[in-house]
Amino acid sequence: MNNDGSPIPIRGADAIARFVNTVGGWLLVFFGGLGLLSAVGHAIERPGALGITLFMGFVWMLLLTVGLVVTPRGRERLARRGTPSEFGTAHRVDERTIRTARSFQCVSCDTDHQQGLERRFTAMFVVAGIRVVTLHENANRYCPTCALTEHSVKTGDSTAPARTREY
Ligand SMILES: [Zn+2]
Numbered sequence: 001m002n003n004d005g006s007p008i009p010i011r012g013a014d015a016i017a018r019f020v021n022t023v024g025g026w027l028l029v030f031f032g033g034l035g036l037l038s039a040v041g042h043a044i045e046r047p048g049a050l051g052i053t054l055f056m057g058f059v060w061m062l063l064l065t066v067g068l069v070v071t072p073r074g075r076e077r078l079a080r081r082g083t084p085s086e087f088g089t090a091h092r093v094d095e096r097t098i099r100t101a102r103s104f105q106c107v108s109c110d111t112d113h114q115q116g117l118e119r120r121f122t123a124m125f126v127v128a129g130i131r132v133v134t135l136h137e138n139a140n141r142y143c144p145t146c147a148l149t150e151h152s153v154k155t156g157d158s159t160a161p162a163r164t165r166e167y
Contacts (some may be wrong), residue, residue, distance in 0.1 A: 018072050021070055021071060021072050022071055022072055024067075024070055025067045025068065025069075025070035025071030025072075025074065026067065026071060027067070028063050028064070028066055028067025028070065029064055029067035029068055029071070030067075031060075031063060031067075032060050032061070032062075032063035032064030032065075032066075032067055033060075033064055035056070035059070035060030035063065036057060036060040036061060036064060039053055039056045039057040039060055040057070042056070043057075083129050084128045084129050085128075085129070086126050086128065086129040087126065087127060087128065088125065088126065089123060089124070089125060089126075089135065090123075090124055090125075090126045090129075090131075091121065091122065091123050091124075092121075092122045092124065093119060093120070093121055093122075094119070094120045094122070095117060095118070095119050095120075096117070096118055096120075097115070097116070097117055097118075098115060098116060098117065098118045098141065099114060099115040100114050100115070101114075102114075104116070104141045105141070106141065106142050106143035106146055107140045107141060107142060108142055108143070108146040109143060109145070109146055111143060113141075113143040113144070115144065116141055116142050116143045116144050116146075116147055117141070117142045117144070117147035118139050118140070118141050118142075119139065119140045119141075119142070120137065120138070120139045121136075121137070121138045121139070121140075122134060122136070122137050123135040123136040123137075
C-alpha cells in the first residue's frame with residue numbers, strides 16, 4: 001500500500017514485464033529470421049560451404065525459436081501445453097475471476113453481476129501438447145455465489161494470476 005492508501009499498481013509492473021518480453025522476443029525473432037535468410041542466401045552463393053551454412057542456419061533457427069518462446073503469447077502457449085504425447089484435437093478449460101464494467105448474466109441463476117468467474121472452453125489442434133490452432137472457443141460466466149457452489153474446489157486455484165484474485 002502507498003501512503004495515500006491507493007493500491008500498489010501491480011498491473012503496471014506486469015504490463016512493463018510483458019512489454020519487455022514482447023520486444024525482446026520479437027527482436028530475437030526478427031534477427032533470427034534475418035540470419036536464417038542470409039544463411040539461405042549464403043548457401044545459394046557458395047554451395048561448397050554447406051557445413052558452415054547448415055550450422056549457421058541451425059544457430060539462427062535456435063535464436064528464432066527462443067524469441068518465439070520468450071514472447072508472452074509464446075509463453076502462454078507453452079504454459080498451457082498438455083502432455084508431449086498429445087496430438088490432434090484437444091480441449092482445455094480455463095477459469096479466471098472477472099470484473100466487468102457492464103454487468104453480465106450468470107449462466108446458472110440468470111441474475112446480473114459485474115464480477116464473478118469466467119470458464120473458457122477451448123477446442124484446439126495441438127502438436128506435442130502445444131496449441132497450434134484454436135478451433136472453437138466459448139465462455140460461460142458465473143456469479144460469485146454460483147461459482148462457489150458449483151466450482152468450490154477450483155475457485156481457490158493457486159495457479160491463477162495474482163491480479164485476478166483481488167477479492
Ligand atoms: Zn449465479
